[in-house]
Amino acid sequence: MAHSSKARWLGAGMLALASCSAPSDKPGQTAGKTAAGTTTGAKASADYSPYLAGDHTPAADDGSRPYYGDTHLHTSYSTDAGMLGNTLGPEDAYRFAKGEQVTSSTGLPVRLQRPYDFLVVSDHSENLGLAPGITEGNQIVATHPWGKQVYDLVRSGVLANSIKAYDMWVEKLNTLNDPFKGDNRLQSVMWARETAAAEKYNEPGKFTAFIGYEWTSMPDGNNLHRNVIYRDGKAEADQLLPISQFDSTDPERLWDWMAAYEKKTGGRVLAIPHGGNLSNGLMFDDVTLITKKPIDTAYATTRMRWEPLYEATQIKGDAETDPATSPTDEFANFERWNRGSFGPVKKTAEMLRKEPVREALKRGLAYEAKLGVNPFKFGMIGSTDAHTSLTTTQENNFFGKVVPVEPSADPIRFDEVMAGRTAPPGSQMYARESSASGLAGVWAKSNTRADLWDAMKRKEVFSTTGTRLRVRTFAGYDFTPQDVKRSDFAKNAYAHGVPMGGDLKAAPKGKVPVLLVQAQKDPDAANLDRVQIVKGWLDKAGKTHELVYDVAWSGNRKPDANGRLPAVGNTVNIADSSYTNNIGAATLSASWADPAFDPAQKAFYYVRVLEIPTPRWTTYDAKHFGVKLPTDVPASIQERAYTSPIWYTPGKTI
Amino acid sequence: MNIRSMLREPLLHFLLIGAALFLLYGVISPGDAAGRKIVISQAKVDDMVRQYAQLWGGPPKPEQLTAMIETAVRDEILYREGLAQGLERDDPVIKRRIRQKVEVMAEEEGADAAPTDAVLDAHLQNHRDTFLTPAMVSFDQVYFNPQGPDTPASVAAARARLNAGASAAGMGQQSMLPPHVTAADTDLVARDFGSDFAKALVKLPVGQWSGPIGSGVGVHLVRLTALAPPKVPPLADVRAKVVREWENDRRLAAKEASYARARARYDVVIESKP
Numbered sequence: 001m002a003h004s005s006k007a008r009w010l011g012a013g014m015l016a017l018a019s020c021s022a023p024s025d026k027p028g029q030t031a032g033k034t035a036a037g038t039t040t041g042a043k044a045s046a047d048y049s050p051y052l053a054g055d056h057t058p059a060a061d062d063g064s065r066p067y068y069g070d071t072h073l074h075t076s077y078s079t080d081a082g083m084l085g086n087t088l089g090p091e092d093a094y095r096f097a098k099g100e101q102v103t104s105s106t107g108l109p110v111r112l113q114r115p116y117d118f119l120v121v122s123d124h125s126e127n128l129g130l131a132p133g134i135t136e137g138n139q140i141v142a143t144h145p146w147g148k149q150v151y152d153l154v155r156s157g158v159l160a161n162s163i164k165a166y167d168m169w170v171e172k173l174n175t176l177n178d179p180f181k182g183d184n185r186l187q188s189v190m191w192a193r194e195t196a197a198a199e200k201y202n203e204p205g206k207f208t209a210f211i212g213y214e215w216t217s218m219p220d221g222n223n224l225h226r227n228v229i230y231r232d233g234k235a236e237a238d239q240l241l242p243i244s245q246f247d248s249t250d251p252e253r254l255w256d257w258m259a260a261y262e263k264k265t266g267g268r269v270l271a272i273p274h275g276g277n278l279s280n281g282l283m284f285d286d287v288t289l290i291t292k293k294p295i296d297t298a299y300a301t302t303r304m305r306w307e308p309l310y311e312a313t314q315i316k317g318d319a320e321t322d323p324a325t326s327p328t329d330e331f332a333n334f335e336r337w338n339r340g341s342f343g344p345v346k347k348t349a350e351m352l353r354k355e356p357v358r359e360a361l362k363r364g365l366a367y368e369a370k371l372g373v374n375p376f377k378f379g380m381i382g383s384t385d386a387h388t389s390l391t392t393t394q395e396n397n398f399f400g401k402v403v404p405v406e407p408s409a410d411p412i413r414f415d416e417v418m419a420g421r422t423a424p425p426g427s428q429m430y431a432r433e434s435s436a437s438g439l440a441g442v443w444a445k446s447n448t449r450a451d452l453w454d455a456m457k458r459k460e461v462f463s464t465t466g467t468r469l470r471v472r473t474f475a476g477y478d479f480t481p482q483d484v485k486r487s488d489f490a491k492n493a494y495a496h497g498v499p500m501g502g503d504l505k506a507a508p509k510g511k512v513p514v515l516l517v518q519a520q521k522d523p524d525a526a527n528l529d530r531v532q533i534v535k536g537w538l539d540k541a542g543k544t545h546e547l548v549y550d551v552a553w554s555g556n557r558k559p560d561a562n563g564r565l566p567a568v569g570n571t572v573n574i575a576d577s578s579y580t581n582n583i584g585a586a587t588l589s590a591s592w593a594d595p596a597f598d599p600a601q602k603a604f605y606y607v608r609v610l611e612i613p614t615p616r617w618t619t620y621d622a623k624h625f626g627v628k629l630p631t632d633v634p635a636s637i638q639e640r641a642y643t644s645p646i647w648y649t650p651g652k653t654i
Numbered sequence: 655m656n657i658r659s660m661l662r663e664p665l666l667h668f669l670l671i672g673a674a675l676f677l678l679y680g681v682i683s684p685g686d687a688a689g690r691k692i693v694i695s696q697a698k699v700d701d702m703v704r705q706y707a708q709l710w711g712g713p714p715k716p717e718q719l720t721a722m723i724e725t726a727v728r729d730e731i732l733y734r735e736g737l738a739q740g741l742e743r744d745d746p747v748i749k750r751r752i753r754q755k756v757e758v759m760a761e762e763e764g765a766d767a768a769p770t771d772a773v774l775d776a777h778l779q780n781h782r783d784t785f786l787t788p789a790m791v792s793f794d795q796v797y798f799n800p801q802g803p804d805t806p807a808s809v810a811a812a813r814a815r816l817n818a819g820a821s822a823a824g825m826g827q828q829s830m831l832p833p834h835v836t837a838a839d840t841d842l843v844a845r846d847f848g849s850d851f852a853k854a855l856v857k858l859p860v861g862q863w864s865g866p867i868g869s870g871v872g873v874h875l876v877r878l879t880a881l882a883p884p885k886v887p888p889l890a891d892v893r894a895k896v897v898r899e900w901e902n903d904r905r906l907a908a909k910e911a912s913y914a915r916a917r918a919r920y921d922v923v924i925e926s927k928p
Contacts, residue, residue, distance in 0.1 A: 057838055057839075057842045058831070058832050058835045058838050058842065058843055058846045058847070059832055059835075060830065060832055061832070065846070087754065091902075114844070114845055114849075115841075115845070117845070135754055135755070135758070136758060137755075148725075152729060156733075156736070156748075158736075158741060158745065158748070200894075200898050201898075203895075206839075206842075470830050472830065485828055487823070487833065518828075518830050519830075520829060520830040520831070520871060521870070521871060522870070523846070523847065523848040523851075523869055523870020523871050524848065524870050525870075554801070585799075585801050586799055586800055586801060586829075586871050586872050587799060587827070587828070587829050587830070587871070587872075589828065
């Protein structure tokens with residue numbers, strides 16, 4: 001791998017560093033000589049104690065920084081993971097996210113390049129812990145009439161029997177027939193273990209272990225899952241068992257459950273819908289799921305009460321937009337999973353229209369005009385949905401969606417059918433199309449459950465497709481181009497504008513929204529290509545529109561006569577699976593005033609940041625294992641980030 | 655209910671011991687039909703009744719009990735038939751399952767013994783690196799973008815001006831990294847600036863402008879203003895973490911010790927070609 005910067009003087013700088021630090025490069029000496037209290041300089045102080053309360057994290061001028069993590073990870077406690085070979089439980093998942101080396105379920109040593117700041121273990125609530133229950137000989141399983149059947153099948157040690165047991169469970173799942181109906185003891189024991197694991201690994205200031213679970217609604221194989229994230233600890237979370245799709249497949253009943261939880265415990269929860277690529281248009285449908293009535297004001301209000309965020313990118317594809325709905329966006333066709341669902345029905349153009357994020361944000365504006373409330377007014381995060389207990393999003397360290405497709409030269413790694421098994425030919429999605437994605441970036445002032453959760457609730461979050469690039473944006477009417485360069489950038493921007501996820505107030509006469517954007521590369525990843533602002537709006541006739549503006553880019557590129565910015569180039573050496581950072585920029589910033597602002601039109605703005613091209617995980621695999629590079633996925637990709645939108649509503653005063 | 659008590663569940667022992675005896679018998683007396691007797695003891699039946707009542711709140715009806723017994727007999731017969739056909743041999747799934755099972759049992763040995771403070775403190779002292787509070791630093795930094803416009807010479811000149819008392823304001827280029835960092839753990843500095851930067855940082859002299867130091871984002875002139883070296887915190891400050899790590903180590907050690915004892919009983923021959 002070669003991604004060292006080739007800037008003309010960086011090498012010289014590094015040499016200077018080497019010579020500068022050489023004299024003191026003797027372990028054990030430097031620290032002693034310069035211990036607190038013996039220092040000089042204005043900032044050194046006698047009362048300098050490492051244990052004073054406060055923020056011990058490098059922070060921006062307002063005390064905040066982006067915290068990175070995964071809100072969607074499965075362990076062996078998820079039945080579809082544990083019964084398919086995952087032997088790592090929640091504790092292993094937290095240890096891995098904290099930066100420890102772990103041995104994967106297939107026996108491979110694996111480690112993250114840098115620790116995460118937070119993790120939500122979000123195991124499926126449907127028969128939580130059934131697989132570890134079988135492994136450990138749990139008598140709740142072994143003595144249960146149905147449990148005993150799968151227990152014996154799995155423990156017979158015959159592979160075909162294990163598969164039969166799994167099929168038996170899937171059949172129960174699909175027919176909504178809880179095999180443990182009326183007996184919640186397994187659920188209680190396993191949920192208490194999950195919450196205990198989170199408590200054990202939660203270290204405020206260093207690492208936040210959130211309590212969470214995934215409610216797995218899948219009517220007719222269409223994916224409507226939601227991850228429930230708790231602000232609270234075990235004491236509250238244990239008071240109510242998670243709802244599962246056996247209780248209801250209707251998101252409105254999930255919201256009822258969330259309300260009941262908050263009422264009973266005084267705690268707080270929010271839900272993040274699983275990316276809707278496999279929902280066959282149900283994720284952002286025009287009608288309710290069960291009654292098929294047009295969505296109304298109450299529906300919109302309740303949905304937004306509980307679901308402030310959306311999973312814009314994950315292993316099962318990116319969901320920002322699609323070539324079908326954004327035909328003029330040259331970057332729209334990115335890691336798309338737009339050919340099917342888990343069910344038998346072929347995806348139609350009408351279904352596809354109701355899946356991408358950008359289209360939903362646009363339709364939300366139209367709904368707001370009609371209902372008075374926007375039902376699709378959410379912020380964006382990315383997460384993995386890995387079922388391996390290993391949250392891996394780097395292209396050169398990607399452990400796949402499920403244990404059977406962990407790294408190996410076995411063709412299953414590329415060729416396994418991941419979705420659309422029962423659908424007509426052409427609807428299948430293959431393992432090689434899995435995206436090594438994504439991460440959630442959260443702007444907060446400290447790394448605690450409360451601070452991170454509150455930032456999620458106010459949508460001050462962004463999604464990345466796996467790298468830790470950072471991006472921050474604010475919108476206001478009085479910003480000047482100099483404001484993006486201020487040393488008190490964030491404080492000033494909060495004082496005179498709103499952050500990502502926020503709402504612009506009504507425009508003062510003659511003023512237009514100005515967006516300030518700062519972006520910076522991941523210190524361990526590729527340079528930046530460009531910063532874009534995506535605008536969506538609703539015209540007087542009730543029609544929605546979108547436009548993508550390039551607002552900052554690397555190098556001396558000039559947009560052509562049509563305003564189109566030339567591509568940044570591509571340094572990827574496919575055979576060597578490498579790239580160099582001698583194109584692109586380390587940082588980009590912009591101050592952008594909407595050139596086509598109409599104060600009478602509802603609108604939203606969000607920022608998209610693109611990195612320079614880097615090798616895709618399949619390219620790393622081809623080199624590492626000496627296998628053939630698949631031809632139906634790109635050899636290189638441009639990793640990216642999406643911020644939560646900022647909305648403009650005519651006449652809005654608060 | 656802990657894992658160990660589940661492992662002691664009679665049915666499981668019955669199966670494991672049964673399997674062991676059967677295999678042993680097979681070795682001693684191949685082809686003998688004496689393994690064809692199946693006894694469902696009264697104790698076993700009582701256990702079925704007890705477990706049923708635990709789950710459903712009352713005893714099974716007679717026909718339910720009969721069905722349960724018949725299921726147990728069927729299980730046992732087919733299990734033995736399978737063993738007789740050697741279905742368990744060289745089956746990777748059963749090997750892995752049983753291996754997992756044995757490891758879980760090994761890990762659970764001694765799991766109930768709560769560690770004393772003396773044990774925990776010894777663990778803390780023996781694993782100082784694990785519990786070490788990272789070095790804490792305060793520093794100022796000026797960022798220079800690798801895309802220019804500065805050169806090594808202009809960066810060196812900037813360092814000289816800073817050390818002569820010039821203000822850092824207006825020098826270098828803007829980044830999203832903070833120009834001043836106060837009392838930050840070096841491992842958290844590494845998350846933002848990269849680990850090479852964090853390693854170089856703690857070696858700098860305090861109170862003067864040094865560098866340039868490279869990060870993943872560019873190069874930096876840095877003034878370290880305070881440094882508290884890594885230290886081992888007292889047990890009281892990190893008790894929960896020590897308990898967690900002690901428990902984890904104990905599990906792994908128990909598993910390895912159990913394996914070592916077992917391995918000592920085998921003569922392992924590996925016939926791989928060079």
